[in-house]
Amino acid sequence: MTANPNTSGSGKCEVSTVPGRLPVLGHTAALLRKRLAFTAGLRGHGPVVRVYLGGLPLHVVTTAELAHRVLVDEAFDKGIFVDKLRRAFGDGLVSLNGDRYRRQRRMIQPAFHRHALARYSETMTAAAAELANSWRDGQVLQVDRLMQDLAISVVGRSLFSTDFDAGVSAEVRANTPVLIRLGVVRALSPAVLEKLPVPANRRFDEAVARVHRVVDRVVDSPRAGREDLLSVLLGARDEDTGEPMGRQQVRDHVVTLLTAGTETTGIALSWLFHELARNPGVAGRLHAEVDRVLGGRPATAADLRALPYTRRVVDEVLRAYPLWLTLRRTNTAVRLGGVELPAGTEVGFSPHALHHDPRYHERPELFDPDRWLPDRAAAVPAGAYVPFAGGLHHCPGHAFAHTEMAIVAATVAARWRLVPVPGKPVRPRVVGLLYPNRLPMTARSR
Numbered sequence: 001m002t003a004n005p006n007t008s009g010s011g012k013c014e015v016s017t018v019p020g021r022l023p024v025l026g027h028t029a030a031l032l033r034k035r036l037a038f039t040a041g042l043r044g045h046g047p048v049v050r051v052y053l054g055g056l057p058l059h060v061v062t063t064a065e066l067a068h069r070v071l072v073d074e075a076f077d078k079g080i081f082v083d084k085l086r087r088a089f090g091d092g093l094v095s096l097n098g099d100r101y102r103r104q105r106r107m108i109q110p111a112f113h114r115h116a117l118a119r120y121s122e123t124m125t126a127a128a129a130e131l132a133n134s135w136r137d138g139q140v141l142q143v144d145r146l147m148q149d150l151a152i153s154v155v156g157r158s159l160f161s162t163d164f165d166a167g168v169s170a171e172v173r174a175n176t177p178v179l180i181r182l183g184v185v186r187a188l189s190p191a192v193l194e195k196l197p198v199p200a201n202r203r204f205d206e207a208v209a210r211v212h213r214v215v216d217r218v219v220d221s222p223r224a225g226r227e228d229l230l231s232v233l234l235g236a237r238d239e240d241t242g243e244p245m246g247r248q249q250v251r252d253h254v255v256t257l258l259t260a261g262t263e264t265t266g267i268a269l270s271w272l273f274h275e276l277a278r279n280p281g282v283a284g285r286l287h288a289e290v291d292r293v294l295g296g297r298p299a300t301a302a303d304l305r306a307l308p309y310t311r312r313v314v315d316e317v318l319r320a321y322p323l324w325l326t327l328r329r330t331n332t333a334v335r336l337g338g339v340e341l342p343a344g345t346e347v348g349f350s351p352h353a354l355h356h357d358p359r360y361h362e363r364p365e366l367f368d369p370d371r372w373l374p375d376r377a378a379a380v381p382a383g384a385y386v387p388f389a390g391g392l393h394h395c396p397g398h399a400f401a402h403t404e405m406a407i408v409a410a411t412v413a414a415r416w417r418l419v420p421v422p423g424k425p426v427r428p429r430v431v432g433l434l435y436p437n438r439l440p441m442t443a444r445s446r
């Protein structure tokens, strides 16, 4: 790929189209085939470049400054993800924009307040302790699956408390991963492919129907005296009309939270244990910290203040393994990086590319939790570290996820060292999130 910026005499830039565009497919095939390398390579073409998703132009920004602007400037709404994922998420936060988004976000916000998080953190500690107690020395663990199951249990129990029984949990486990993985492929593929009666589309539709059925069942069950996230939603009132949230709106939020809050956290935890095994110096410092603070017992939210290194390890995992792409759409004409974009332009950036950009992160290939020591972290420009996005649409579950990851990391590390099983190298498979292709590890008692 070669740079082709083209600036006119007026100071207005004409944005360059990345080479390799094919008829009908645009850059979709190259984008889906090379993913990380493709988006990392875009910075060589200028601060704003154009790629084609099928016939649809997507303007990708490649600097931290412009990514920050795209996140915080209200001229940018959610983009094609919204259109394509509405079938799965209905009117959940992921698929709303504008005033409706703001209203729903305010109604759901109490579910993420500090006192609510303190309640969920007890679920996190219990789930982490159950997991750490269930292993025996020398046992081979499929760490990626275990961490995803753990994350589903934590969000499921936080949402539904005891209604998250074996039946509900099995349906959620089987179907939410399909919503995420196939949802991302849909979002990047031409719209015509969505309508074809191919197995991937049938699986997606079936997964949507099954998750909706199971969530409806729980929403309709008697819930007196519960203090879970679902009860917060059911008790929420519209600020103008005082009306409670409709049943379908509650269901859409629940499906969104089950999906947005589980694979993200489970995968990040999987990479955390992978990186501890690859970096003995980091593991040594984390073990020393948890031994001093916990002495082998499970971690609680109250311990986290005394576990700063563990929290930096979490920050670094979130830098190394963030979302691949974030997409937005202009709701008005804007000038971005010298380029005029009319209303309705699809815009995006790659958090992964920015998190691995040597302009912003010294030696980005190094797993170095100390880059998040306060003095060094302060030097990272806005937009260069965006694991939870930013602006209006920043992840409402960021504190939930960070707390969960630190509690699980500390609780497991207090008792176990996870050692890689030799074999094929562990690599990221990129499906919107970065999944490990495999992650078998042996549990060794410490």
Ligand code: HEM
Binding pocket: 093, 094, 095, 155, 256, 257, 260, 261, 262, 264, 265, 268, 318, 323, 326, 327, 386, 387, 388, 389, 390, 392, 393, 394, 395, 396, 397, 398, 400, 401, 402
């Ligand atoms: C390590 C774990 C997590 C990561 C890396 C993560 C990351 C993100 C990011 C980057 C976004 C913004 C996407 C965009 O701008 O298009 C987002 C949105 C969202 N996240 Fe998270 N998330 C995590 C965990 C959670 C958890 C635990 C929950 C809830 C329990 C949650 C709920 C949501 C919701 C509802 C949205 C949509 C917000 C909106 O559209 O305004 N996330 N998350």
